[in-house]
Amino acid sequence: MRVLITGGAGYIGSFVVRELKQRDHEILVFDNLSTGRGQAVPDVPLVVADIRDRAEVDRAVGRFRPDAVMHFAALKSPAESMREPGLYYDVNVVGTANLLSAATAHGVRRFVFSSSCAVYGTPQVCPVDERAPLRPESPYGETKVACERMLGWIAGSHGMAHASLRYFNVAGAAEDGSLGEHLHEGTSQLVPRVVMSALGIGPEFAIAGGDYPTPDGTALRDYIHVEDLAEAHVRTLEMLGSTRLNGVYNLGRGSAVSVLEVVNEVERVSGKPLAKPIGTRRPGDPAVSWADAALAGRVLGWTPKRDLTDMVRSAWLWHTSDASAPA
């Protein structure tokens, strides 16, 4: 299949690119390299442009004529979106509208969208399944709801097969340390931030909130290994169109881990004693959120295989390797 991947030079996108290349799909990456890096997708054609640029998006889709589009490019920090909501609507919603317009104009048959558990806000019931009410608590989560709905309507009206994959918290790196998440000033994900702290680099780390109504007072999350996530994408892409797959799917491990447990695991794997200061809660952060991912398991025949130790061990290997150093 010919697959156009926006945000393919980013963390999750680069794993999906790698996985699809191994399966002989033909790839074009579209990325403005704001947080992604060209070196994450070596030997893959790359268009460096912004998804907000409608003409560039249309040109790339029109020239490459993909069978499928996978849309990862977005801004992803709930806390930043509280400060800059307009920017999040612009990149996430306008960007998706541009891409959908180009995809439908040029006859794309399959579309896979990177959504998020942020669409649920603080779920009333955990594990949360796809029928739960959508109550995002940040502009970031709102943009994901808006995009899912836009995709449903527009793809539906053009007979384009589509899936929105609601990821929970993605972590980890390649088992051999050859690919992982690139750190940048705005890195907000927990595992890389704690790893940075263990390495003595980056801004000071503090646990965001120690007074949540949870057993150890820190927020509960569902962490999923990036390689398990990439496998789910490949299955979704290849099955779309052949089955009644259209819709939304949670992708998580279905188990809750506290922020403190993650910090302790980084300490254990790295062998570096960590200070664990408790800071204030981050606006837009729910107290608890973990997935019921049974639907994806059933429909995609997919089960996550890797656990928290695999995530932390691979992330540590990656962040201490030469490959992760800035180019």
Ligand SMILES: NC(=O)c1ccc[n+]([C@@H]2O[C@H](COP(=O)([O-])OP(=O)(O)OC[C@H]3O[C@@H](n4cnc5c(N)ncnc54)[C@H](O)[C@@H]3O)[C@@H](O)[C@H]2O)c1
């Ligand atoms: N990482 C997670 O835990 C997580 C959880 C839920 C959902 N998601 C979603 O998954 C997707 C990928 O996230 P990620 O963790 O790989 O983030 P990332 O920042 O590593 O990747 C995003 C990629 O998109 C590119 N990009 C950003 N803005 C762009 C623009 N305006 N035009 C073109 N390219 C642009 C970046 O350069 C980068 O390569 C996002 O849509 C995010 O919302 C991520």
